[in-house]
Amino acid sequence: MTTTLKWATSLLPPVLRRTASGAYLDLKSLPDRIRDPSRWREPWQVVHNVGGGDFEKAGQQNLGFLIEHAGLTPAMCVLDIGCGTGRMAAPLLDYLEPGAGYVGFDVSRAAVSACRKRFGARRDDFRFIHVDVRNGEYRAAGAIEETALAFPANDGEIDVALATSVFSHMRLESIRHYLDETCRVLKPGGRFMFTAFALTADRVAAIAEGQAALAFQPWEGGAMVVDPRSPERAIAHPLEALEAAVREAGFSLPAGAIFGGWLPPTQYAGGQDLFVALKP
Numbered sequence: 001m002t003t004t005l006k007w008a009t010s011l012l013p014p015v016l017r018r019t020a021s022g023a024y025l026d027l028k029s030l031p032d033r034i035r036d037p038s039r040w041r042e043p044w045q046v047v048h049n050v051g052g053g054d055f056e057k058a059g060q061q062n063l064g065f066l067i068e069h070a071g072l073t074p075a076m077c078v079l080d081i082g083c084g085t086g087r088m089a090a091p092l093l094d095y096l097e098p099g100a101g102y103v104g105f106d107v108s109r110a111a112v113s114a115c116r117k118r119f120g121a122r123r124d125d126f127r128f129i130h131v132d133v134r135n136g137e138y139r140a141a142g143a144i145e146e147t148a149l150a151f152p153a154n155d156g157e158i159d160v161a162l163a164t165s166v167f168s169h170m171r172l173e174s175i176r177h178y179l180d181e182t183c184r185v186l187k188p189g190g191r192f193m194f195t196a197f198a199l200t201a202d203r204v205a206a207i208a209e210g211q212a213a214l215a216f217q218p219w220e221g222g223a224m225v226v227d228p229r230s231p232e233r234a235i236a237h238p239l240e241a242l243e244a245a246v247r248e249a250g251f252s253l254p255a256g257a258i259f260g261g262w263l264p265p266t267q268y269a270g271g272q273d274l275f276v277a278l279k280p
């Protein structure tokens, strides 16, 4: 997008900005869709914008991370927090054995209904649930605070939970609550793979030098945001605070943070930083 267009769209309220950016991403995807007809299956970003890039490739790549880093196997029951338009549901549908179970939930009605339409008839052990939760970027009119949501799963029901590119849109107190809820619904020995933007002193200096893929600026409590008018558009949190939140929820973090490509040096092939929390 040109700089002027980016600036103009940044003045719009979040829902309009994301719709405009979704329409732009859809237009940009047309040549690829024409070259590779399998890409017509990809959901339109104008309906619910989960960000650019190759939708199916990113889903397959994240499935690989789940297998490699979170020990996912085909018989496991999965919770997909902020499932969006099914970037992870699509590869999981082929990977998980019938009856293994999958629960995806999201604050966006459009996203959940797109998932139900695309996947609902194919597997009755895949459930997509809309939660009427308030998020400044994705659902400003939500009725429930993020810090009050009871996840749609029973205690100890889930083997592996994931939240890809969701905590990067949440404040720390909300992340703390989501970690507590994830710990509640996981089986003992269960793992939670999530992504976030993590800050250290060196990384803050690198951001100031313009090395990051996103233009983060200082915000509250040591966090950084791309747009202070809509902090949930993209939030980076201090690594120490993220690690402490993980431990306070009852998890351990055996591999620490694995740094992604948004800010070099990069430790794995994904964009955001990767965390795999283990429930004892």
Ligand SMILES: C[S@@+](CC[C@H](N)C(=O)[O-])C[C@H]1O[C@@H](n2cnc3c(N)ncnc32)[C@H](O)[C@@H]1O
Pocket (backbone or CB within 6 Å): 049, 050, 051, 081, 082, 083, 084, 085, 086, 087, 088, 105, 106, 107, 108, 111, 133, 134, 135, 138, 146, 163, 164, 165, 166, 169, 170
């Ligand atoms: C960048 S998209 C990523 C979607 C999906 N995880 C993926 O990787 O394709 C962020 C998603 O989180 C959802 N979301 C935002 N806040 C949420 C919250 N508090 N609880 C659940 N979902 C949330 C948004 O509606 C959106 O679908």
